[in-house]
Amino acid sequence: MTKITTALLATSLAASALLADGPILAQKTQRDVTKLTPTSKAWEYVKATTIHLYPQTALTMNDRKANELNAKAKAKEARVKAIHDGKNIAFLLEWLDGTRSIQRGYRSDVYADGFAVQFPVDYRDPTKLPYIGMGSDGRPVVIHLQKAVEKVYEPNGNGDVSMRQNILSKNAFGDDTVEFAQKVGALAVKDYQRSFISEGFRSMTEIKDGSEKFSADMKYGDNVWKGTLVRPLKDSYLNLKGAFPVAFAAWDGAKLNRDGQKLLSGWLAVKMVDENGGEKLVAELTAAAKGDAEHGKELIEQNGCTGCHQISGLSPASYMAPGLDNVGGYSTAAYLRESLVDPSAVVVPGYNRNAHPSAVWYNLDHGKRVSTMPPYPLDDKSLDDMVAYLKTLKSEVK
Secondary structure, rough: OOOHHHHHHHHHOOOOOOHHHHOOEEEEEOOOOOOOOOOOOOHHHOOEEEEEEEEEEOOOOOOOOHHOOOOOEEEEEEEEEEEEOOEEEEEEEEEEOOOOOOOOOOOOOOOOEEEEEEEEEOOOOOOOOOOOOOOOOOOOOEEEEEOOEEOEEOOOOOOHHHHHHOHHHHHHHOOOHHHHHHHHHHHOOOOOOEEEEEHHHHHHHEEOOOOOOEEEEEEEEOOOOEEEEEEOOOOOOOOOOEEEEEEEEOOHHHOOOOEEOEOOOEEEEEOOOOOOOOHHHHHHOOOOOOOHHHHHHHHEEEHOHHHHOOOOOOOOOOOOOOOOHEEEEEHHHHHHHHHHHHHHOOOOOOOOOOHHHHOOEEEEEEEEEEEEEOOOOOOEEEEEEEEHHHHOOOOOOO
């Protein structure tokens, strides 16, 4: 049965692949969506969109084993559904995973499967969206993170260390032991869902004041994870209407995925059915790259890009600049173009602190990071060609 279900999902993903070039359609319903879970029957009536999640290869972790496990990682197909009731919106993300990895509270070397959903705070100009890796200076994002965890006890903020004593050390017998076990069980943190506001790796801050009212959940079965996120369309951080960008990420704990070691999408357009607006954003995020990719490759080599950036087949890993192997999978054309003409607009974090001093990829100017990459004042056609080539840099989908 497991093989049949897995095969059916894989077939379904392939059959809906044509939808990947269009927006995610958020269907309208008159019913309250806030109670939807990964197993709600209502999802059967919502159209799915296939997306691709690419290995994050701009930077590498200081973990040899994790890097080895993910050295040949491929992109993965996932399926997204969205539905809204005019006040709240719900997303369902489905992806294949051959292992169920749960975060253990007593292990520091075991990592959880999980997923995240990211929204830009300001998306009025779709050519100036935040950096896909948790935002960038002046371009904040809201991130919802859900992990698969077992019961976790202290530290839970209550200071109830005494309740974690072995029952044999307690002066309790009979019904008292049952009561003690129930009290201990009530103290456990049974879910891991967090919201963050971020303008890049160094600024990611958990939102703890209750202003982000959302719910998330994930269920595993038949080698498939299903994750849901339900949140308001409008709150103190976001105002989602008409059409808006969204991005997804997934972690595979069996491959030691955590933090930046993950699979992620680029910015994807969500179009709210029966609502006006957002046509420019949808067009920007779904348009095919224009330009001559072959000529763009020549320009990349001629302008010395491979002297610092790693592109498999063209240059080895130098760790002098972010790797570009999957940049075409999770970057918009507008971001790539901006990076060529104004490299300091977004300085990608993750510089190898062990690198030689002559190999830094940014300098500090009055506290602001300035890229050591020079701007490229090229003509529009050359820029289009280079962007077209960079958009081809992505892993094959397994």
